[in-house]
Amino acid sequence: MAESDLPEEVMMSILCWLPVKSLIRFTSVSKRWGFIILSDPQFAASQFEAARRRKTLVPRLIFSTNAPQLESVDLADTAFFGHPSSVRHLSLPPEQQRGPPRDVRLLGSCNGLVFVAFDAVSCFYIWNPATGFFKELPEPGFTDGQELMCHGVGYLSATDDYRVFAATYGLRQGRDRRDEDEDEENWVETEETKMFSSRAHVWKTVQDHEHLTISTYQGALLNEALHWANRGVILAFDFAHEEFRTMRLPDTDDSDYEYGVDFKNAGVSEGCLCVCSKLSERSVNFWVMREYGVDDSWSKLFNFTHGVPDLYGNFLVMGSCTVASNWDMLLHQALVKIDHKQEKEIGTDLPEDVTMSILCWLPVKSLIRFTSVSKRWRFIILSDPKFATSQSNAARQRKTLGRRLIFAAEAPRLASQLVSLDLADTASFGHPSSSVRQLTLPLERLGGGPPSDVRAFRLLGSCNGLVFVAFAVSCFYMWNPATGFFKELPKPGFPHSCRELTYYGAGYLSATDDYRVFATTYGVYSDGDSYDVQKMFSSRAHVWKTIRDPCPYKASPNQAILLNEALHWVNHNVLLAFDFAQEQFRTMRVPGTDGLGFKNAGVSEGCLCVCRYVSACSVDFWVMREYGVHDSWTKLFNFSPVAPCRYEDFFVMDSCTVALKWAMGLQQALVKIVHKQEEEIGKYMLPVMLSNWYRVTMIPYQESLLWIYD
Numbered sequence: 001m002a003e004s005d006l007p008e009e010v011m012m013s014i015l016c017w018l019p020v021k022s023l024i025r026f027t028s029v030s031k032r033w034g035f036i037i038l039s040d041p042q043f044a045a046s047q048f049e050a051a052r053r054r055k056t057l058v059p060r061l062i063f064s065t066n067a068p069q070l071e072s073v074d075l076a077d078t079a080f081f082g083h084p085s086s087v088r089h090l091s092l093p094p095e096q097q098r099g100p101p102r103d104v105r106l107l108g109s110c111n112g113l114v115f116v117a118f119d120a121v122s123c124f125y126i127w128n129p130a131t132g133f134f135k136e137l138p139e140p141g142f143t144d145g146q147e148l149m150c151h152g153v154g155y156l157s158a159t160d161d162y163r164v165f166a167a168t169y170g171l172r173q174g175r176d177r178r179d180e181d182e183d184e185e186n187w188v189e190t191e192e193t194k195m196f197s198s199r200a201h202v203w204k205t206v207q208d209h210e211h212l213t214i215s216t217y218q219g220a221l222l223n224e225a226l227h228w229a230n231r232g233v234i235l236a237f238d239f240a241h242e243e244f245r246t247m248r249l250p251d252t253d254d255s256d257y258e259y260g261v262d263f264k265n266a267g268v269s270e271g272c273l274c275v276c277s278k279l280s281e282r283s284v285n286f287w288v289m290r291e292y293g294v295d296d297s298w299s300k301l302f303n304f305t306h307g308v309p310d311l312y313g314n315f316l317v318m319g320s321c322t323v324a325s326n327w328d329m330l331l332h333q334a335l336v337k338i339d340h341k342q343e344k345e346i347g348t349d350l351p352e353d354v355t356m357s358i359l360c361w362l363p364v365k366s367l368i369r370f371t372s373v374s375k376r377w378r379f380i381i382l383s384d385p386k387f388a389t390s391q392s393n394a395a396r397q398r399k400t401l402g403r404r405l406i407f408a409a410e411a412p413r414l415a416s417q418l419v420s421l422d423l424a425d426t427a428s429f430g431h432p433s434s435s436v437r438q439l440t441l442p443l444e445r446l447g448g449g450p451p452s453d454v455r456a457f458r459l460l461g462s463c464n465g466l467v468f469v470a471f472a473v474s475c476f477y478m479w480n481p482a483t484g485f486f487k488e489l490p491k492p493g494f495p496h497s498c499r500e501l502t503y504y505g506a507g508y509l510s511a512t513d514d515y516r517v518f519a520t521t522y523g524v525y526s527d528g529d530s531y532d533v534q535k536m537f538s539s540r541a542h543v544w545k546t547i548r549d550p551c552p553y554k555a556s557p558n559q560a561i562l563l564n565e566a567l568h569w570v571n572h573n574v575l576l577a578f579d580f581a582q583e584q585f586r587t588m589r590v591p592g593t594d595g596l597g598f599k600n601a602g603v604s605e606g607c608l609c610v611c612r613y614v615s616a617c618s619v620d621f622w623v624m625r626e627y628g629v630h631d632s633w634t635k636l637f638n639f640s641p642v643a644p645c646r647y648e649d650f651f652v653m654d655s656c657t658v659a660l661k662w663a664m665g666l667q668q669a670l671v672k673i674v675h676k677q678e679e680e681i682g683k684y685m686l687p688v689m690l691s692n693w694y695r696v697t698m699i700p701y702q703e704s705l706l707w708i709y710d
Contacts, residue, residue, distance in 0.1 A: 108153035110153050110221070121146050124137040151219070164195065229263045247293065263275050265317070286340070429682030520535075590622075598611070
């Protein structure tokens with residue numbers, strides 16, 4: 001149907017049902033539509049009145065950040081208050097953005113019209129942010145040097161008259177009018193109070209009031225009057241009668257207040273006058289006057305108590321919520337939304353890039369707790385790969401990655417119950433309350449549980465906070481213990497005759513952002529001969545591939561350590577390495593000439609390390625100072641415990657080693673050996689006794705939020 005076929009009154013009636021945001025988009029439909037929407041006062045009044053009757057007016061908050069930049073945030077959507085989708089950047093007309101930044105003061109708003117002042121008290125404007133309408137008001141004629149101290153705007157519906165109230169403060173030389181005996185001229189305070197009328201299009205001087213002070217600022221509009229809480233009273237300026245009046249504040253028990261009664265920030269809640277009274281640094285009471293002008297109708301609306309001594313100020317009460325400015329202990333500033341019914345803070349308007357930048361400074365443990373703050377924070381922390389990468393990189397640069405050890409044993413009670421130990425705090429290593437966490441593999445998500453044969457479980461390795469585990473030779477998983485991310489990998493396709501894993505490990509190729517898993521298993525032919533099958537998984541290709549380069553050694557099951565994007569094992573008198581990038585094996589010689597007694601490869605301060613069992617009570621630790629250079633092997637230290645104990649499964653990690661200690665009576669513990677002190681410090685007693693045939697596996701683990709998405 002052509003536009004001309006629809007009667008204009010019908011078209012206008014239909015358009016009146018639409019919100020302003022949609023109407024602004026429809027101005028491009030035709031010149032006629034553009035004129036009706038932007039320039040027809042009858043249509044504008046009809047649309048506004050229809051939205052008011054249907055209660056579909058969109059409440060927004062305009063705030064100033066860096067002059068002359070203004071922003072608008074949606075107040076209707078509680079869940080996403082401050083989310084980028086609810087924030088709009090507002091642009092003042094180009095002529096107001098030229099030259100140096102100008103001081104901008106938001107005076108108030110009525111019926112979608114916003115009144116602003118530039119450069120102290122000389123330039124006043126009326127502005128509609130939705131349509132771009134912008135008009136300068138006549139100069140008010142304030143004396144030079146005056147500063148705007150309190151202000152507000154209102155509307156007289158009977159005369160269709162928008163009014164602006166402004167009171168200024170300044171100093172001048174002269175005699176104080178309050179001191180008639182004073183002849184000498186001094187600097188004295190001066191106040192000027194004026195009101196603008198849009199119908200008369202002039203400013204006029206009004207009588208000031210003793211309760212107007214420089215701390216009153218913006219007035220709250222209710223019943224065609226502005227209201228301020230100041231100097232122990234409610235001060236109101238009636239636009240219709242052009243005069244001031246006062247009302248009493250609520251009666252309170254002074255003993256409840258830590259610093260005495262301090263009423264401030266008048267507002268309007270559900271059509272009632274509202275004020276705030278600060279109890280302490282952590283608590284604020286909100287009061288409402290249920291019957292306007294009746295002092296005895298004051299009642300306490302609710303109490304807002306926050307757990308930490310943040311600094312809250314400039315409470316702006318609007319309808320069923322309050323917006324307040326907030327500074328935390330790090331002096332990060334935000335706008336927060338306080339819901340009256342819930343009596344708690346529910347949002348922040350910090351730009352998301354700023355929020356993410358701040359959150360990146362926090363450790364993973366704290367971030368996991370903050371997932372309950374809001375749905376948006378939960379999504380950012382647990383599901384945003386960009387944030388996870390930024391947080392991990394930031395922690396790595398600042399060397400604040402949470403270093404932990406994950407321990408597992410082939411005992412029935414420990415098959416899927418893993419233990420995580422904090423490696424950073426030497427003094428509390430193994431302490432149940434601060435260092436130890438019980439981890440459980442979330443196998444129930446996959447509709448199953450651990451295999452009946454607990455000996456089939458393996459901790460394969462860890463990279464960037466991701467842990468790779470396997471059951472038998474067919475079920476492989478990747479897991480982030482911090483976030484709970486858990487995903488099954490494709491089946492590797494080992495032959496059915498393969499029994500268990502021998503060599504295995506996990507790594508990461510930074511150049512291609514590719515996590516890789518290496519696994520070797522062996523099988524037995526019908527004639528009794530054995531054979532090996534070696535495969536490697538690539539997260540980028542999401543497939544397993546067979547490694548044709550044969551492993552040069554046969555060995556019992558053995559876990560690898562990762563260094564320089566290669567896995568390393570100690571096998572008799574050689575170091576066996578598998579290069580993930582080249583997808584092939586290489587060998588290196590261990591220290592000395594005989595090569596006897598070496599086992600347990602590790603990494604110490606970025607160098608390859610091996611342990612040599614000199615005797616039952618003595619172990620040497622060796623490091624390869626220059627990777628791949630045999631002559632760079634150097635003995636790091638010797639560990640010779642005094643007590644007659646047996647130590648096994650030494651796991652070397654940076655500046656410490658964790659070992660399984662067998663004491664008298666077969667009592668077992670994980671102990672931490674500090675390299676510089678060359679002695680055992682701290683221990684974790686195992687919850688069950690392990691038989692000799694139970695295999696123990698340990699992997700280093702750095703907490704992160706990383707995950708691998710499809």
